[in-house]
Amino acid sequence: MISKKIEKALNGHLNYELGASLQYLAMASWCETMGMDGAASFFYGHAHEENLHFIKLFQYINEVNGHAIVPQVKQPNHSFKGIAEICQMAYENEKKVTQAIFSLVELAKAEDDHVTTEMLRFYVQEQREEETLFQKVLDKIKLIGTGSQSLYYIDKELGNLAAPSPEPPADNEA
Ligand SMILES: [Fe+2]
């Protein structure tokens, strides 16, 4: 159902989503080792979300008679100068992913692939939300400044923004 060109482009995009998931995981890990548990849970949540984006696109490729291929992803950065640098990096990366999604939309439209164009709306929406979120985080970090308590407050802010972990199933639902 999808053209070879679209199949190739979507497979190429899998790298961005899985790469983002692993990069957020590395960020979560760094924050955790620094005792920034709020920031760690914020980034663990994002790693999970990017993984869902990855799986969703992966399954879509097969649903429309393509062949989803697990990409080879390069190892993410794992050492950082600080939390401000991490958030800036996350924001820059989200902007790159947005551009990649826009290119996919353009390609799908050029190929008259309405099904893929429709599927990509979810990703356009997600990118808009994530760019706004990281822009907000960067504004907050600027506001908090670099005083002696700043790391404590940044950690707290990111902890507040972290999605609550999913509820474990109740006993009778297992
Ligand atoms: Fe994503």
Ligand SMILES: [Fe+2]
């Ligand atoms: Fe993202």
